[in-house]
Amino acid sequence: MNEISERERRILRCIREWISDHGEAPTVLEISQEVGLSSTSSTAYQLGKLEQRGLISRDRRWRSIRLC
Numbered sequence: 001m002n003e004i005s006e007r008e009r010r011i012l013r014c015i016r017e018w019i020s021d022h023g024e025a026p027t028v029l030e031i032s033q034e035v036g037l038s039s040t041s042s043t044a045y046q047l048g049k050l051e052q053r054g055l056i057s058r059d060r061r062w063r064s065i066r067l068c
Contacts, residue, residue, distance in 0.1 A: 004053070010035045011046055012055060015065055025065040 004012075014034045018026040026034065032043040047065070050056045058065045 004050075004055070007035070007037075008046060008050055008055075011043070011050065012067070015056065016067060019067070025063040027063060 011031060014031055028040045028043050032040050037043050054068055056065055057068055
């Protein structure tokens with residue numbers, strides 16, 4: 001269960017590139033649009049999984065995602 005899925009990999013890449021390009025983290029909606037997910041709740045679920053694995057940290061504010 002240590003291996004991350006392709007979807008999780010795409011989300012991490014999106015976050016990394018967005019921060020590099022914009023100087024701040026993307027919103028859940030922006031991540032959804034970038035990786036082609038139609039539901040922000042699905043994106044939020046994936047972010048929760050990444051957070052549990054210790055790959056990102058976040059709080060409940062906009063643009064609060066940080067790569068670990």
